[in-house]
Amino acid sequence: MAKFDVDEALVRKLSELLDDTGLTEIEYRAGEQTIRVSRGAEGLALAPASSAALTIGAAKEDVPEDTGHHPGAITAPMVGVVYLAPEPGSPSFIKPGDTVGEGETLLLIEAMKTFNPVRAPRNGRVSRILVADKAPVEFGEDLVILE
Amino acid sequence: MFDKILIANRGEIALRIHRSCHEMGISTVAVHSTADADAMHVRLADESVCIGAPPATESYLNIPAIITAATITNADAIHPGYGFLSENAKFAAIVEEHGIGFIGPTSDQIALMGDKIASKAKVASLGMPVVPGSDGAVSNSSETWRLADDIGYPVLVKASAGGGGRGMKVVRSADELDTSLRQARGEAKAAFGDDTIYIEKYLETPRHIEIQVLGDGNGKVIHLGERDCSLQRRNQKILEEAGSAGINDSQRDEIGATVCKALSELKYRNAGTVEFLYENGEFYFIEMNTRLQVEHPITELVTGVDIVREQIRLAAGTPLSMTQADVNFSGHAMECRINAESPDNFVPCPGKVTDYHPPGGPNVRVDSGLYSGYTVQPHYDSLVSKLIVYGTTRNECLMRLRRALEEYVIGGIDTTIPLHQSIVSDTDFVNGDYDIHWLERFVAERAASG
Helix, strand or coil, rough: CCCCCCCCCHHHHHHHHHHHHCCCEEEEECCCEEEEEECCCCCCEEEEECCCCCCCCCCCCCCCCCCCCCEEEEEECCCEEEEECCCCCCCCCCCCCCCCCCCEEEEEEEEEEEEEECCCCEEEEEEEEECCCEEECCCCCCEEEEE | CCCCEEECCHHHHHHHHHHHHHHHCEEEEEEEEECCCCHHHHHCCCCCEECCCCHHCCCCHHHHHHHHHHHHHHCEEEECCCCCCCCCCHHHHHHHHCCEEEEECCCHHHHHHHHHHHHHHHHHHCCEECCCCCCCCCCCHHHHHHHHHHCCCCCEEEEEEEEEEEEEEEECCCHHHHHHHHHHHHHHHHHHHHCEEEECCCCCCCEEEEEEHHHHHCCEEEEEEEEEEEEEEECCEEEEEEECEEECHHHHHHHHHHHHHHHHHHEEEEEEEEEEEECEEEEEEEEEECCCCCCCCHHHHCCCCCCCHHHHHHCCCCCCCCCCHHHHCCCCEEEEEECCCCCCCCCCCCCCCCCEECCCCCCEEEEEECCCCCCCCCCCCCEEEEEEEEEHHHHHHHHHHHHHHCCCEEEECCHHHHHHHHHHHCCCHHHCCCCCHHHHHHHHHHHHHC
């Protein structure tokens, strides 16, 4: 059996979730380590599994990927299609981790065949790019998180 | 038939269009400003695209944003509703250049009817009766004096670039003509950037009677009867009826036939409304609206025709669903335009709707995007609901309208429901005895008596 540290707080949390939700089993996976908590005849049992198991996300502990707006996000100033590179085949304007200066082009939004640059409103570091190349976006949609 | 229609509008008419689309199995795209993200039609549409900030110029009048939204959603047609871009000839042309269906007339037809001098001359040449007038712009010369004498005082001096009742002056005698012409020119220049003026006979107590038409674009045009929209305040219609208490069936048939003959020569396409002033047995053309009108539901109730459905069918190239002989008029309908305004001083009252209970029962229809918890936005016009009722007779319709108004609850904001309640219990209204000035007098008297 592989050795790994038991995160006691996590186990307690999972147990509470079992109680709260009335489920009989929750399996939680982080990296290559998995914890499964289940309600057996004699109460809760704790069974570490070493194999890579599919996570059954019973509790919605999601990091907010799409809910609401991110602070520090650059939003779309118009509806259109996003292009991450100046031309097909050339490298993208930015990638996560890049530092950008105010006024630098982050990406293009195409509307009615005209390409409109979306520029950084301030200096910062690109932490995440939230849209894919050629994705359609609405006015106000989050595009890039600039820290 | 179209698979997907983009609705380039908001509020109650966007919901109206969405409803006909879904009844035809057509999916809908709602474009909206950030302020309208929670609008009912946005919630119900199959897809929605936020196209801009609240000001209309940045959203509902933003042609590139709307075309782009249509392109990215693969909409195959756009319905422009009323107001906004619905009578923008350039927009209609751009839509069609992009291979997207425009649910309305051709760009040229929109441009023609948008020019008040040109449209009047055109329809006159096609046999429609028009208000006697200068048939073109006037100068300050003696020619104009003679013209005014021929027409007969009182005359109305009008700005060619005006509209919605703005830029008009009544002149009662030759003595006043000179001053009025100069003033009108100055005001027109200031308000519309164009000091072109023309003159027309001024009708003292006319009714506003309009004819609904549908054209297939190939020369077949039918009419769906008249609407009486005389009840106006500051040239905004408040309460409309189908049919008009001021004309009879044979008058309707006659003016309807005249209108259809003229428009079929133009090969008019899709829905439209020809507006007349009517006085002493005579009709006088004032303008044509090349779009769906706010008050279209009253025509729908007395003819059984779904006008939005017909618009969509016609735009998709389907022939007219009916001939003139198939159109039957039955019963009577009335519509109250309910605004989010004080019923006493008409100050707009946007805000959150708390309790919402629309009236129901047989032959009562409410066209509205309101719901409990919805916030009426300050950025747009104040029309929030249309209450439309049908009766087999005008009297039955009236009793039903009174009953429905009693039931209607819109809490949290001021609305003009109380104004409508006082109109429908007024003797003149009950007798159908009113003209286009009646409501202004009624409102003034109501304000004076407190």
